[in-house]
Amino acid sequence: MQIGYSYLQRLRSIIGRKLHVTINRRAALTGLAGGLVLRRTEAFSQEANYPSRTVKITVGTGAGGAADTTARVAAKVLSDALGQNFVVENRPGAQGLVALSSFVKERTDGYSLFMLASSQAVLPALYQLPYDPVNDITPIARLTVASVILVVNPELPVKSVKDLVDYAKKNPDKVSYGYQGGPIQIACALFAKLAGFQPVAVPFTASARVTTEMLAGRLTYTVMTGEQAKPLVDAGKLRALATAGKTRALAFPDIPTLEELGYPAYGDGWFGLIGPKNLPKPIVDKLYTAFKDHYYGKQPQHTLVARGMEPADEGPEAFTAFLKANIARWIAAGEQLGISKVKP
Structure with missing residues (x-):
């Protein structure tokens, strides 16, 4: 059986096109995989070299308060430990709601951090928040407890x-x-x-x-x-x-707790460092390790205790669990008082 010359030409053309498509597809997949590997390698390099430039720590209150004081001590500790400048930026307004609402939209590269205060844990009891107070952040370390005194x-x-x-x-x-x-x-x-x-x-x-x-x-x-x-x-x-805490304040050892007197304890104030949602674990670990090695139980923490604050030592997991429970307690207290949440 003879096959015509024109038929062979068409067959050769079809095979060539299919071979060309296959080669191009393989090349594209290879390029895609290479690109993913390259981006992952770059991300790993950035995390390993973190920090390579100045890091900002936002405080949702004005200068001079306990949150600001804690943030500036933390910034000094991290600057000395990690060899880059950590600077504090104050953005007061609505108990930190303005600053925190903006912060949760920051890039998750570790160059924008936030000194979270107990006053911001109360916000879910007062407002219909534009962000999730737990899932839109990454807790890093709780640093300080501020006893609350009835005067x-x-x-x-x-x-x-x-x-x-x-x-x-x-x-x-x-x-x-x-x-x-x-x-x-x-x-x-x-x-x-x-x-x-x-x-x-x-x-x-x-x-x-x-x-x-x-x-x-x-x-x-x-x-x-x-x-x-x-x-x-x-x-x-x-x-x-x-x-107001469950234990007597170090600064007032002779003053009873409300719980000792038959009233529920509504808790102490506190301050802790957080990052945006999905902050890479290597960066979280590097920051917390710096606190473990240079802050907890060391002179910077003693400086804050001497000013009337109290020590805290909680890493990412413990701080996350504490934050969830703290927010839930404030929401329950707000409901007990009949507080209606408003839109900010």
């Missing part, structure tokens, strides 16, 4: 929590507390609700104003960190009645 003006005839409750029930029109949003608002309101009295709540835009009004005797009580309270209590300008 009154020393001119009042009040020397104990029982005295305060009795005074408040006998003088309902004279009792008020000041707060600057977030945890102080919930803590003061929850204490009053559980104690059975109804004070006047007075909001302020800055915690310094609350302190000023307390010292002037225009407020009955408030809660503040041990760092804030200690110099004022030592000077006789305020009287400390109790601490």
Whole structure:
């Protein structure tokens, strides 16, 4: 059987086209695989060489507060340990909501970090947040605990929590507390609700104003960190009645906890370093290792303790578990008080 010349030509053309497509497909797949390997190699190199430039740590409050102080100590520790500059940037507003809402959108390369405060853990109890407070971040290390102290003006005839409750029930029109949003608002309101009295709540835009009004005797009580309270209590300008944590504050060892007096503990303040969602584990581990080697139990942490703060030592896993429980507790407290979440 003879096969025509034109048929052979067409057959050769078809085979050639198929062979060409196969070769091109193989080349494309090879190039794709090579590209993936190259990008992975580059990512590994970047993580291994991290940090290779300046790293920013954002603080959601103004300069001079406990969060800012902790952030600046942390920045110094990391700069010395890792050989690159870690700088602090303050972005105050709405208890850190403004800064944190922006931060969760940052690149996950480790060059943008955030000093998370307990006041931001309260935000889910107050707002319909535009981000997930747990899943849109990467906890790295909890660094500091700030004991929360219930204080009154020393001119009042009040020397104990029982005295305060009795005074408040006998003088309902004279009792008020000041707060600057977030945890102080919930803590003061929850204490009053559980104690059975109804004070006047007075909001302020800055915690310094609350302190000023307390010292002037225009407020009955408030809660503040041990760092804030200690110099004022030592000077006789305020009287400390109790601490809100589960254990007594190091700065006030003779002051009972609310739990000792029969009231639920609503917890201490705290500060910890976080990164954006999906921060690579090698970067997380490098940062936490720097804290383990140069901060926990060392002079930088002792410096903060001397200022009235208390030590904390939690890595990524422990900090994540703590954060989830802390947020859940504040949400439950907000619901107990009937707080309606609002859109920011």
